[in-house]
Amino acid sequence: MSSSRASTWNKLGDAAYSKSEKVSADLVALTYGSFVREIIKDYEEPDQVNKELEKLGYNIGIRLIEDFLAKSGIGNCSSFEESAEIISRVAFKMFLGIRATVSNWNSEYNSCSIVFDENPLAEYVELPPEYTHSLLYSNILCGVIRGALEMVQIIVECQFVKDQLRGDDTNEIKIRFKEMLQEQVPWNDEE
Amino acid sequence: MSNPVASEVATESSSSPVVALAIVNHSNRPLFTRVYEHPELVLPSPRAGETREHQLHYLLFRSLDFIPGEGKSGREMTADGYLGCVNPEEPVPVFAYVTNTGLKILLATISRFTSDSKLKEVLRNIHKIYITILLNPFYVYDTPVSSEKFANKLEELRRAVK
Numbered sequence: 001m002s003s004s005r006a007s008t009w010n011k012l013g014d015a016a017y018s019k020s021e022k023v024s025a026d027l028v029a030l031t032y033g034s035f036v037r038e039i040i041k042d043y044e045e046p047d048q049v050n051k052e053l054e055k056l057g058y059n060i061g062i063r064l065i066e067d068f069l070a071k072s073g074i075g076n077c078s079s080f081e082e083s084a085e086i087i088s089r090v091a092f093k094m095f096l097g098i099r100a101t102v103s104n105w106n107s108e109y110n111s112c113s114i115v116f117d118e119n120p121l122a123e124y125v126e127l128p129p130e131y132t133h134s135l136l137y138s139n140i141l142c143g144v145i146r147g148a149l150e151m152v153q154i155i156v157e158c159q160f161v162k163d164q165l166r167g168d169d170t171n172e173i174k175i176r177f178k179e180m181l182q183e184q185v186p187w188n189d190e191e
Numbered sequence: 192m193s194n195p196v197a198s199e200v201a202t203e204s205s206s207s208p209v210v211a212l213a214i215v216n217h218s219n220r221p222l223f224t225r226v227y228e229h230p231e232l233v234l235p236s237p238r239a240g241e242t243r244e245h246q247l248h249y250l251l252f253r254s255l256d257f258i259p260g261e262g263k264s265g266r267e268m269t270a271d272g273y274l275g276c277v278n279p280e281e282p283v284p285v286f287a288y289v290t291n292t293g294l295k296i297l298l299a300t301i302s303r304f305t306s307d308s309k310l311k312e313v314l315r316n317i318h319k320i321y322i323t324i325l326l327n328p329f330y331v332y333d334t335p336v337s338s339e340k341f342a343n344k345l346e347e348l349r350r351a352v353k
Contacts, residue, residue, distance in 0.1 A: 030328070033329075128329050
């Protein structure tokens with residue numbers, strides 16, 4: 001990835017961020033926190049909770065992509081590699097206010113990691129011991145990425161592999177490219 | 192349902208004059224207490240079965256009697272809830288800080304001469320740290336705080352008081 005393209009995207013991200021309306025970070029953190037608590041009450045098992053968070057993220061992602069493309073002015077992505085860079089340098093900045101980076105590309109260039117060491121969703125969170133190694137608190141982000149990419153015909157799998165709430169030094173989402181959709185498929189909101 | 196309050200005696204002694212601290216909710220239920228060692232602390236001899244920890248806890252909670260309840264008129268209070276020393280008659284001074292929600296933070300020191308403004312700052316900082324615990328979605332409001340991180344942050348604050 002050439003550094004001039006990277007810096008172009010950084011600038012796009014900064015510009016989109018400065019144009020967006022801001023809300024209180026505490027409000028977002030608290031709202032997301034209550035949200036996760038409710039899901040936990042409804043589903044109990046951490047695995048189920050993680051799945052539900054991902055699903056909810058997916059429903060956000062399929063809508064958010066339009067907003068993102070319109071506000072960032074980004075046109076077509078020429079490759080999966082480019083999409084990953086745009087997600088971390090532009091989208092993460094625009095919606096979460098943080099700069100993420102892409103790393104750990106495999107040799108076929110179909111799997112990489114998005115790494116970020118600030119997570120506004122988890123600002124005040126301390127996971128209780130029973131959830132520390134099973135709950136993926138910010139799993140909604142994986143769903144958002146999956147949903148957004150699906151709307152531009154890119155099918156991926158996303159998974160948290162490192163989480164600061166679990167004691168890791170940083171946060172890392174692994175994205176695995178599955179396939180490119182050849183034609184428009186009608187999406188089902190009720191997935 | 193009674194949960195044991197997270198309370199410990201810190202075995203490491205340091206030069207900080209703070210010997211005990213408690214966070215108490217609006218109905219005077221303790222949410223966090225901790226007592227600390229200090230070589231110069233003089234307490235009356237404990238009664239049978241009573242430890243120094245008990246004595247310090249009792250000292251802190253007795254001082255709640257001196258804190259007016261919410262809504263009582265005629266209460267003299269600075270705008271930000273710092274009450275200063277609430278038990279002037281006793282040998283071990285207890286300083287208190289109250290909020291409009293009835294939360295009380297109590298701090299016992301070995302001497303009366305620790306600067307008032309420094310103590311006000313410490314109490315305010317304890318309040319700020321408690322607020323970050325409140326913002327943790329997994330912390331249930333009005334329950335005892337069992338977080339190690341919280342205890343460690345308070346320890347840092349305590350050590351900064353000379």
